[in-house]
Amino acid sequence: MIVSNIEFIPGKKITKHLGMVQGNTVRTKHLGRDIMAGLKNLVGGELVGYTELLTDARQEATDRMLAQAEGIGANAVVNVRFSTSSVSAGAAELFVYGTAIIVE
Amino acid sequence: MQDLLFFLLLISVGYVSGSVIERRHFASIREREAELRHILTFSAKTPPPEDCHRESAFVTGNVVISVDYFKHITATLRNLIGGRVIAYETLMDRARREAILRMKFEARAKGVTRIFNVKLETSSISKGRANQIGSVEVLAYGTGLI
Numbered sequence: 001m002i003v004s005n006i007e008f009i010p011g012k013k014i015t016k017h018l019g020m021v022q023g024n025t026v027r028t029k030h031l032g033r034d035i036m037a038g039l040k041n042l043v044g045g046e047l048v049g050y051t052e053l054l055t056d057a058r059q060e061a062t063d064r065m066l067a068q069a070e071g072i073g074a075n076a077v078v079n080v081r082f083s084t085s086s087v088s089a090g091a092a093e094l095f096v097y098g099t100a101i102i103v104e
Numbered sequence: 105m106q107d108l109l110f111f112l113l114l115i116s117v118g119y120v121s122g123s124v125i126e127r128r129h130f131a132s133i134r135e136r137e138a139e140l141r142h143i144l145t146f147s148a149k150t151p152p153p154e155d156c157h158r159e160s161a162f163v164t165g166n167v168v169i170s171v172d173y174f175k176h177i178t179a180t181l182r183n184l185i186g187g188r189v190i191a192y193e194t195l196m197d198r199a200r201r202e203a204i205l206r207m208k209f210e211a212r213a214k215g216v217t218r219i220f221n222v223k224l225e226t227s228s229i230s231k232g233r234a235n236q237i238g239s240v241e242v243l244a245y246g247t248g249l250i
Binding site for chain 2: 002003004005006007008009010011037040041042043044045046047050051054055058080081082083084085086092
């Protein structure tokens with residue numbers, strides 16, 4: 001599966017458009033990480049726990065999108081966009097969407 | 105009295121550690137930026153036509169950075185009189201540059217030399233919580249050409 005955030009796959013010809021595919025996940029942090037982040041908020045700097053959490057969550061959203069694309073027979077997804085929104089206090093939604101296509 | 109002392113302690117701990125961490129972080133950012141200068145990033149949407157036969161790879165980088173307690177207090181005071189909030193300007197600058205660097209590291213691991221259509225997304229992950237010190241997430245992503 002080829003993924004790209006430009007409108008085509010360089011070096012490949014698009015033979016069919018299959019429409020939009022998307023994947024999302026809502027995550028919240030666990031207490032241990034929250035306490036560590038609270039301490040880190042005092043001294044400043046990177047919150048490694050949150051960085052990992054968001055990386056994992058985004059990976060899962062991407063996997064869901066790719067599974068959906070595979071399900072409709074695509075072999076590439078183009079024009080991929082990420083979006084983040086906070087649903088409630090302490091929970092974030094990671095959303096990724098793109099256009100499923102078939103390339104030769 | 106004890107509360108005031110505790111508050112002053114928090115502020116001074118925040119000030120000392122915050123400025124040390126920030127100075128180190130900026131030094132490390134400058135060093136890694138020099139190291140990765142050969143990987144070019146473009147906000148142009150598509151690569152030039154003569155490069156369109158190359159393989160592509162999707163690259164991302166993200167980071168969550170928080171301000172220290174001292175900066176949080178200065179920013180709150182700043183809120184009263186308005187104007188530039190330098191404390192948060194450097195926070196955003198660090199976060200964006202760090203996210204771009206991580207994207208470039210992933211690019212180097214995949215053998216990418218140029219990254220097109222670079223997008224930066226910023227989100228505040230502690231939104232909606234009262235008295236929460238600002239932490240911010242920046243995500244950088246783009247399509248790299250090998």
